[in-house]
Amino acid sequence: MQSLKHHFLMAMPHLEDPNFAGSLIYLCDHDNNGCMGVITNRPLEITLEALFDQLELGGETSPHRNAPVYYGGPMHKDRGFILHVGDSQQWDSSIQVEDGIALTTSLDILQAFAAGEGPEHF
Numbered sequence: 001m002q003s004l005k006h007h008f009l010m011a012m013p014h015l016e017d018p019n020f021a022g023s024l025i026y027l028c029d030h031d032n033n034g035c036m037g038v039i040t041n042r043p044l045e046i047t048l049e050a051l052f053d054q055l056e057l058g059g060e061t062s063p064h065r066n067a068p069v070y071y072g073g074p075m076h077k078d079r080g081f082i083l084h085v086g087d088s089q090q091w092d093s094s095i096q097v098e099d100g101i102a103l104t105t106s107l108d109i110l111q112a113f114a115a116g117e118g119p120e121h122f
Contacts, residue, residue: 003030004027004030004035005027005028005030005098006097006101007026007030008024008025008026009025009027010023011023019073022042023039024039024040024041025038025073026038028095028097037073038072038081039071039072039073040083041070043069043070044068044069044071046068046069047067047068047069048062048064048065048067048114049062049065051080051110052113052114057110059113059115062114062115063116064113067122079105080105080110081103081104081105082103082104082105082109082110082122083097083122084104084109084118084121084122085119085121086100087102088102088103091104091109093106094106
């Protein structure tokens with residue numbers, strides 16, 4: 001089997017499933033056990049500033065506060081997934097997808113964003 005990890009899947013125009021219609025999905029993992037990806041083109045109506053407020057992280061002066069939050073997909077809606085440039089080893093819960101691309105799910109990356117730190121590209 002050829003892995004599609006680090007590739008994009010685009011929903012076919014006739015797909016009517018509301019979870020995936022019109023979606024562009026980046027595959028973070030793909031092997032014989034299945035695949036995992038995040039939808040990359042569906043911004044929600046909230047910004048990181050609203051998320052910072054909800055999680056009581058401060059962030060009033062963060063340069064990232066106006067960045068949109070995206071709908072990553074129908075699975076694990078209670079968890080945030082941050083796809084970003086950089087190394088996975090500096091975050092508490094992160095996987096290296098490809099050289100220079102990581103997927104992080106831990107609160108420490110949001111704390112870094114609120115403090116004006118963290119990965120520049122996400």
